[in-house]
Amino acid sequence: MTVNFKNIDYLKTGNEVQRKTYRLLHDYQIVDCLKDYDPIVVGTIPIQIDVAGSDVDIILYVQDYDVLERMLCFNFSRHAHFQLQRAESNVILCSFSIEERLFEIYATDKATENQNGYLHMLKEYEIIQLRGEEFAEQVRRLKRSGIKTEPAFCRLLGIEGDPYTELLLYNHIDNSMSYD
Known part of the structure; x- marks a missing residue:
């Protein structure tokens, strides 16, 4: 099954967490506020x-960092745990919580579909589609033990x-080994 991750509508019919995520993104107009920055939920x-x-x-593509910083402050600073920083000259990190769900925004001057967050997610999705739910559960188990997703x-x-x-x-064709 192919999913268009660039459009959040797939979240509407997903699992409980995905449906809540969609509701929060929609009800709090998060994606609407970010629409000029090619947002992708990753x-x-x-x-x-x-x-x-x-x-x-959420990843963003930004050209004018000052404008984005002002927009993020204006729209999201009222939310719990709001933080905004320009980590490097070409990265903005913003985080806040809504209804106990943490949102993290990563913005850089690289097109969103070329950012590693998006590319990693696509590769992980491809692997899960090939390996199945048992493999996905093994990933979740490792994550619950404290291991990050890519590792x-x-x-x-x-x-x-x-x-x-x-x-x-x-490349799954070159690496068809068992994961047991």
């Missing part, structure tokens, strides 16, 4: 490998090296 919730406490990750995938797939780089290079 991470574990879209591909159903989230665990308790997983946040909603969990790499451990199960027998991939060595930097998990954030190597996962993107993973």
Whole structure:
């Protein structure tokens, strides 16, 4: 099954966490506020490998950082745990909570469909589609034990090296090994 992750409508009919995420994004007009920045919801919730406490990750494409910072402050600073920082000259990080769900926004001057957060999610989704629900549950189990998503995938797939780089290079045709 192919999912258009660039349009949040798929969340409307997903699992309970996805439906709540959609409701929050819609009711609090989060995606509407971010629409000029090509937002994509990425991470574990879209591909159903989230665990308790997983946040909603949103990536953005930005050209004018000052304008984005002002917009984020104006629209989201009233929410609990609001934080905004320009981590580097080309990255803005913003986080806040709504109804006990943490939202994390990552903005950079790279097109959203070329950002690693999106590319990792697509690769992880592809692997889950090939390996099935049992594999997805093994990823969730590792995540509950404290292992981050990409390292969990790499451990199960027998991939060595930097998990954030190597996962993107993973080719299921060349690597049809068992994950048991």
